[in-house]
Amino acid sequence: MANGWAPFIGAIVVAVFCAAAWFLAPKGENQTIWRSTLVLSAVSMYLMWLITFLAQLHPLISPVRYDLRGEHGGASL
Amino acid sequence: MAPHKDTMFRSADMSLTQLYIANEIGREVVSALGELGVMDFRDLNAETSAFQRTFTQEIRRLDNVERQLRYFHSQMEKAGIPIRSIYDFNNPFTSPSASEIDELADKCQSLENRISSLNESYETLKRREVELTEWRWVLREAGGFFDRARGQTEEIRHSLDNDDAPLLQDIEHHGQGEGAADRSFSVMNIGFVAGVIPRERIAAFERILWRTLRGNLYMNQSEIPEPIINPENNEQISKNVFIIFAHGKEIIAKIRKISESLGADLYSVDENSELRRDQIREVNTRLSDLASVLRNTKSTLDAELTAIGRNLAPWMVIIKKEKATYQTLNRFSYDHQRKTLIAEAWAPTNSLGLIKSTLSDVNDRAGLSVPTIVNQIKTTKTPPTYFKTNRFTLGFQTIIDAYGTIKYREVNPALPAIVTFPFMFAVMFGDAGHGTILLLAAVAMIYYERKLERKKLDELFGMIFYGRYIVLMMGIFSIYTGLIYCDAFSLELPFFKSMWKWDNDGKGPTASRVDGYTYPFGLDWRWHGTDNDLLFSNSYKMKLSILLGWAHMTFSLIWSLVNARYFKTPIDIWGNFVPGMIFFQSIFGYLAFSIVYKWVVDWQAAGQSPPSLLNMLIYMFLQPGTLEPGTQPLYRGQATVQVILLLMALVCVPILLFLKPFYLRYEHNKARALGYRGIGETSRVSALDNDEDEGRALNGGRESFGDDDDGIAMITQDIGHGEDHEEFEFGEIMIHQVIHTIEFCLNCVSHTASYLRLWALSLAHQRLSIVLWDMTMRIAFGFTGLTGAIIMTVIFYGWFVLTVFVLCIMEGTSAMLHSLRLHWVEAMSKHFMGDGVPFQPFSFKTLLEEDPVE
Numbered sequence: 020m021a022n023g024w025a026p027f028i029g030a031i032v033v034a035v036f037c038a039a040a041w042f043l044a045p046k047g048e049n050q051t052i053w054r055s056t057l058v059l060s061a062v063s064m065y066l067m068w069l070i071t072f073l074a075q076l077h078p079l080i081s082p083v084r085y086d087l088r089g090e091h092g093g094a095s096l
Numbered sequence: 097m098a099p100h101k102d103t104m105f106r107s108a109d110m111s112l113t114q115l116y117i118a119n120e121i122g123r124e125v126v127s128a129l130g131e132l133g134v135m136d137f138r139d140l141n142a143e144t145s146a147f148q149r150t151f152t153q154e155i156r157r158l159d160n161v162e163r164q165l166r167y168f169h170s171q172m173e174k175a176g177i178p179i180r181s182i183y184d185f186n187n188p189f190t191s192p193s194a195s196e197i198d199e200l201a202d203k204c205q206s207l208e209n210r211i212s213s214l215n216e217s218y219e220t221l222k223r224r225e226v227e228l229t230e231w232r233w234v235l236r237e238a239g240g241f242f243d244r245a246r247g248q249t250e251e252i253r254h255s256l257d258n259d260d261a262p263l264l265q266d267i268e269h270h271g272q273g274e275g276a277a278d279r280s281f282s283v284m285n286i287g288f289v290a291g292v293i294p295r296e297r298i299a300a301f302e303r304i305l306w307r308t309l310r311g312n313l314y315m316n317q318s319e320i321p322e323p324i325i326n327p328e329n330n331e332q333i334s335k336n337v338f339i340i341f342a343h344g345k346e347i348i349a350k351i352r353k354i355s356e357s358l359g360a361d362l363y364s365v366d367e368n369s370e371l372r373r374d375q376i377r378e379v380n381t382r383l384s385d386l387a388s389v390l391r392n393t394k395s396t397l398d399a400e401l402t403a404i405g406r407n408l409a410p411w412m413v414i415i416k417k418e419k420a421t422y423q424t425l426n427r428f429s430y431d432h433q434r435k436t437l438i439a440e441a442w443a444p445t446n447s448l449g450l451i452k453s454t455l456s457d458v459n460d461r462a463g464l465s466v467p468t469i470v471n472q473i474k475t476t477k478t479p480p481t482y483f484k485t486n487r488f489t490l491g492f493q494t495i496i497d498a499y500g501t502i503k504y505r506e507v508n509p510a511l512p513a514i515v516t517f518p519f520m521f522a523v524m525f526g527d528a529g530h531g532t533i534l535l536l537a538a539v540a541m542i543y544y545e546r547k548l549e550r551k552k553l554d555e556l557f558g559m560i561f562y563g564r565y566i567v568l569m570m571g572i573f574s575i576y577t578g579l580i581y582c583d584a585f586s587l588e589l590p591f592f593k594s595m596w597k598w599d600n601d602g603k604g605p606t607a608s609r610v611d612g613y614t615y616p617f618g619l620d621w622r623w624h625g626t627d628n629d630l631l632f633s634n635s636y637k638m639k640l641s642i643l644l645g646w647a648h649m650t651f652s653l654i655w656s657l658v659n660a661r662y663f664k665t666p667i668d669i670w671g672n673f674v675p676g677m678i679f680f681q682s683i684f685g686y687l688a689f690s691i692v693y694k695w696v697v698d699w700q701a702a703g704q705s706p707p708s709l710l711n712m713l714i715y716m717f718l719q720p721g722t723l724e725p726g727t728q729p730l731y732r733g734q735a736t737v738q739v740i741l742l743l744m745a746l747v748c749v750p751i752l753l754f755l756k757p758f759y760l761r762y763e764h765n766k767a768r769a770l771g772y773r774g775i776g777e778t779s780r781v782s783a784l785d786n787d788e789d790e791g792r793a794l795n796g797g798r799e800s801f802g803d804d805d806d807g808i809a810m811i812t813q814d815i816g817h818g819e820d821h822e823e824f825e826f827g828e829i830m831i832h833q834v835i836h837t838i839e840f841c842l843n844c845v846s847h848t849a850s851y852l853r854l855w856a857l858s859l860a861h862q863r864l865s866i867v868l869w870d871m872t873m874r875i876a877f878g879f880t881g882l883t884g885a886i887i888m889t890v891i892f893y894g895w896f897v898l899t900v901f902v903l904c905i906m907e908g909t910s911a912m913l914h915s916l917r918l919h920w921v922e923a924m925s926k927h928f929m930g931d932g933v934p935f936q937p938f939s940f941k942t943l944l945e946e947d948p949v950e
Contacts, residue, residue, distance in 0.1 A: 022614045051103035052489060052514065059515035064576055067523070068617065070643050071580050073695040074636045075595065076614050079706065082596050082626040087604040 022076070026069050033065040101446075104489060106505050106662075107932070108444040110479035113451075115439040116469040121462045122428070122437045126938075127191045127421045128458045132450065133939025135441040136480055140429040149426040157201065158419045164204040165412050168404050171211060174330070177401045182409040182949050183550055197418055200411060207404060214397045221393060222327035225386050230292045230335070231363045232379045233320050237337040238290045238365045239372055241316045287348040288367075290339040293360035295319065298336050301358050305340070308354065314341040339365070412949045417940050424938050440473075442480050442935065448472070479504050482935035487545075491563045492517065499920045500930035505662065507655045509924050516648060518566060520918050522573030523644065524857035524911040527865060529585035531574025533904050538568035570912075580618040581858070585899065586865035588621035596622040633862075637855040639691050645851025646688040648923055653677055656927035671756030672836075675748035680844050682741040682748075687713060687848075690730060704728050716742060752837045757829045764824045847922045853914050861907050868898055 040057035044050050102108040113135075117125050129135050141149060172179060192200075293301055298317065305313060316339050323332040338360070340351055355362060366372050428439040443451060448470070455468040481502050485493050489510065495517065496502065496510040522531070541548065541564040548561055560567065582589050595615045596607040607622065619636070623629045653676065660668035690709055699706045707727040715724050716738045723735055876884075876891040924930075 022612065025614070025616070048101065048103070048484070049486065051105050051511070055105075055511050056514050059512055060519075060573075063515060063519045064573075066644065066647060067577065067580055067640075070640050071618055071636070072614065072616075073692060074639065075620060076695055077698045077700065078609070078632070079699065080628060080632055081609065082607045082622050082632075083605050083628045084598075084607075084626045085605045086625075087598055087602060 025072060029065055029069065029072075033061050036061050102444065102484060104483060104485075104493075104508055104511050106508060107481040107483055107502060107935075108446065110442050110482065110504070110935070111445045111448065112473045112475050112477065112479070113441055113443055113448070114469075114471040114473055115437075115441065115455075116471075117428075117437045117439065118464055118466045118468070119430070119435045119437055121458060121464055121468075122425055123194060123421055124191075124458050124462060125455060125468060126424050127417065128454050129451070130417065130421060130424070130938055130940045130943075131191065132447070132454055133937050133941050134447040134451065135443045136935050136937050137424055137427050137439055137441045139427045140438070140440060141427060146426075150428075150430055151422040151425050154422045155419060155426075158415055158422065161201050161204050162412075162415050162419065164208045165408060165415060167208060168211065168401070168408055169412075171215070172401050172405055172408070175398055175401055177398060177405050179405045179408050181550075182413065185410055191417065192414055197414070200414065204411075207400075211397070211400060211404075214393065214400065218390070218393045218397060219327050221386060221390050225383065225390065226324060226327060227361065228379055228383050228386065230320075230324065230361055232376060232383070234290050234292060234337050234339075234363045235365055235372055235376050235379065237318045237320075238339045239369065240318070241339045242367055242369065242372075286341055286343055287345065288339055288341045288365075289348060289351045289355065289362060290337070290365045291355055291360045291362035292320070292324075292335045292337055293355065293358065295334045295336050297358055297360075298338075301338075301355070301360070304354055304358070305351065308350065309342065309347060312342060312347060313351070315339070316341075409949050413944065416943065416947070416949070420938070420940065420943050441938075443937075444482060444484075478933055480935035481932035482937075483508060483510070488565045489514065491566045494562075495566075495916065495919070496924075497934075499924060500928070501932040501934045503929040503932045506929050506932070507658050507662075507927065509652075509655070509919070509928060512651070513919055514569065516651075516923070517915055517919055518569035518573045520644075520648070520854065520915040521570050521908075521911050522577040523640070523854045524914060525570070525574045525861060525908060526577030526581040526858055527583045527585065527861065527903075528575045528578030528589065529583075529587075530865070530899070530904050530908075531571050531576075531578050533571075533900060534567055534574055534908065535571030538564050538571050542568065570908075581862070582619040582621050582624070583862060583865070586862065586869045588624035589618075590621045592616055594622040595620050634855070634859065637858055638852065639695075641851045641854035642848065643688055643691060644854060645848055645922070646684050648851070648918070649680070649847060649926060650677075650685070652923040652926035653680065654927075659927060659929065667756050667759050671759060672752065675751040675755075676840055679745045679748040679752070679841065682745040684844060684848050686738075686741050693730060706730075749837065749841065752840065753833060757826065757833045760824075760829055761826050843925060847925075850922055851918065853918070857911055857914055861903070861911070864907065865899075865903055868895065868903065872898070 037058045040061065041054055044053035044057065115125075146152065169179070302315065305315065317336050320335050320337060323334045325332055338355075340355075342348055342351060352362060366375060425437070428437045430437055452470055455470065459467055481504050483489075483493055483502075492514050493508075493510045496508070496513060502508055525531070537560075541561055545564075553561055578584060579589065592615060593610075593613075595610050595613050597610055598604045599606045599608055605627075619633070623632055653673070656676075657669060657673045660666070660673060687709070690712065694706055694709060697706070705728065707724065707730055711724045711727075712730065715722060720739050720742050721735050723729055729735070872891050872895040876888045879887045
């Protein structure tokens, strides 16, 4: 299942981003702030995405809806 | 020593410096350092009172000048003359020389005299005007009384002759005895008093008169239609004109006394109408003369004030700085023999070069041959904690500082909080639409930063403006979490193909999964509006909170390792961090693992029903070694693994309890056996110091942190540095460690549960925005045509206002407070020591920020 690889691909992307953020952060007295903010943001956003993705990987329940009317009923507001 | 760069990660490296300043340039040096704003001067004269200090005379003089400036300011406000704003000056911050200050003081003195004399004459004139106006009213109103009363003299006379006659009969028998109209009151020995009295006193006045004179009077009064302005305080008072007729000189004198004591102003009125007319004419001419004089005085005063107003703001700044300079000079000690001032100050080590070059500049300018000497002193005192903040970090640093002052060189929790604080907020606030509103508001505030900074903002908006960069981060992360939750103003965001397909040609009610496809980003939008949507999102959000909480707490716990390594206290690693980490991970790390593991396994494909994690955890504690009866294990060997984890956690408790105190006792005894005692005391160098006093002052200032906590922290820190000048008390350390252990173990449970607030708040936010949409916009969509358009417009505004005020401001505040708590309590309790001393540099900039001159 190709889908199962997504978290790992995501992890690699985030790792690359973090490395880039670490080394490309603007020099000067705010370098620490740039590094920490970018790395932490990337990691926490990845974590949130990962948790959401994993929660739907093998869902135990499926949506049930009684007010559907037909082919495009799902889109009714 | 080569100072490394100061970052936000740890507080800046500080040095205690000693300055030897020639007495002549003391003022210039301090004012130059005040412009730099990097030195925290210690008070070397703590035992002398404010009046005994060297520069009290100067401060008193400046106080006087300041008072004069404030007087000008109040006069300007009274006259409504605008002050030229401080921002209109290019550089009001150049420090003036001493002679310029003298000049300014003299100028202020003469200006004050001039203004106050002008004011005095203006007030006198004004008072005269009021008196004349009142007199005019009395003349006008009293004339009416006289005209009426003259017709009744006979009546009055009759009542005087006949004791039985009622006093007020004249009212009933109006218009009798006209023949005696020209008979004067004086003939009848009737006198009268006329005057003006404030309206609210009239009742009391009447009552007192009636009682003291036993009714032997005839009083007439009428209201003055326009209010009289009191020139002293510019208040409007409505007054009444009264005229009292009575019989006999003594009674008249009594009436006069009573009316004067009640604040009435008496005016002479002639009973002859011709003379009265002349009086009125005279009063009128005098009034018009007065008005022109008043106008002249006023315009002179205004011109004078306007001239002052052009320069008042920089003067105020100059005087404020000058006063602060002398107050700082008062903290120095003075060496009478060598005519030098000696100062001690904490300064960031990195700024020492700057300080030295500034000092030599001042020296050169003064042309003094004696240089100012800067010495670095080694000391055992705790240096103050100082973080250089910028516009972006200031808000985050303030949040952390509000909880406690960070210990010197400790890991600064504000650095990770730049991300974690708004992120936790966003987990609770997750809605892309509301996030966009926050983001736009923050961007607007940042764009108009300059303008808004100069304005006086009200409290709530001022607070939001102060945290504008926090709001910015909150907005960005809220948009992200909104996308993850697939919510924008509670509507779904169908960006990708759904992983669910409705059965029965889209009629439902059930859905089946598209094979081998998982929704790639965020929650699947098909869940929106389904009947079991809550069932799914509750399970998801609850686990999300636990996992994020676990990650956040592990992250925070690791900082305690970083701290222990930095402060070189290995016992904190082996006695606190390692057992604590094992304890936490073997229970909650395992829970996090189980959650993820359960998600990853394809239970339907395996044809099994997954076990409940909650029951699993309960059985893990209540019946170790067994699983919930009648369920499949999560994985093979689950029971054994759980027993091992539980044992590991249990073993950690005694280690956490005893290792550190017993190790400290062993260390102490070893040092004692070798004969070391109180090394710390001899290594104090500071020449001008009163150690005892300092210690007491520090403890006094930190009472809020809890005393025993403090003591222990100091001991552990001191042992780490090999300076043992605190009594070693095993009992205290033990008690502290027991408390720490119990707290840590219980907190692991309660704090994990506490992160469930992420779930609760995000659920509440989502439900609330759904309800709001359903109650407003959804209804509006039901109408069509012109009515529909009108209804839509009205409802849209209602919906938008409610969205901003209820969902963004109210809900946002609540999510912000919960995120704040997660940081202060759940995260910072894992590593924060927080017994630092705040760095309070002597800086003109902060001085003017705290007490701004507009």
